Amino acid sequence: xxxxxxxxxxxxxxxxxxxxxxxxFLDNGEALVKVRGIVTEVLDDELVVANDDARVRLGxxxxxxxxxxxxxxxxxxxxxxxxxxxxxxxxCLPSEGKCFLFELESVIGGNLGFQ
Numbered sequence: 242x243x244x245x246x247x248x249x250x251x252x253x254x255x256x257x258x259x260x261x262x263x264x265x266f267l268d269n270g271e272a273l274v275k276v277r278g279i280v281t282e283v284l285d286d287e288l289v290v291a292n293d294d295a296r297v298r299l300g301x302x303x304x305x306x307x308x309x310x311x312x313x314x315x316x317x318x319x320x321x322x323x324x325x326x327x328x329x330x331x332x333c334l335p336s337e338g339k340c341f342l343f344e345l346e347s348v349i350g351g352n353l354g355f356q
Contacts, residue, residue, distance in 0.1 A: 252328070304333060328343075330342045
């Protein structure tokens with residue numbers, strides 16, 4: 242399902258407020274980045290995901306967004322996320338790169354690399 246920037250920001254803010262564990266996966270053809278952590282900042286045109294060891298920023302200006310939930314779970318998304326996910330927001334960047342943000346199942350007492 243296609244999302245507007247406002248809809249995507251609303252989802253990201255919800256993940257931040259709930260301290261939902263997430264996986265950030267970026268493949269832009271030149272770099273492959275995967276970080277598991279939490280959303281620490283949501284600005285009007287930027288998102289930050291961090292854990293104890295890493296911090297990644299994603300510019301959202303001129304991006305397009307797609308939403309999928311666990312019922313749709315295409316095989317490729319399950320493979321990329323490497324875990325059960327609740328929802329996924331795909332961010333199609335103007336630079337031809339793609340980023341996937343997965344909201345993961347909450348793990349009580351689990352360690353995602355942050356405290």
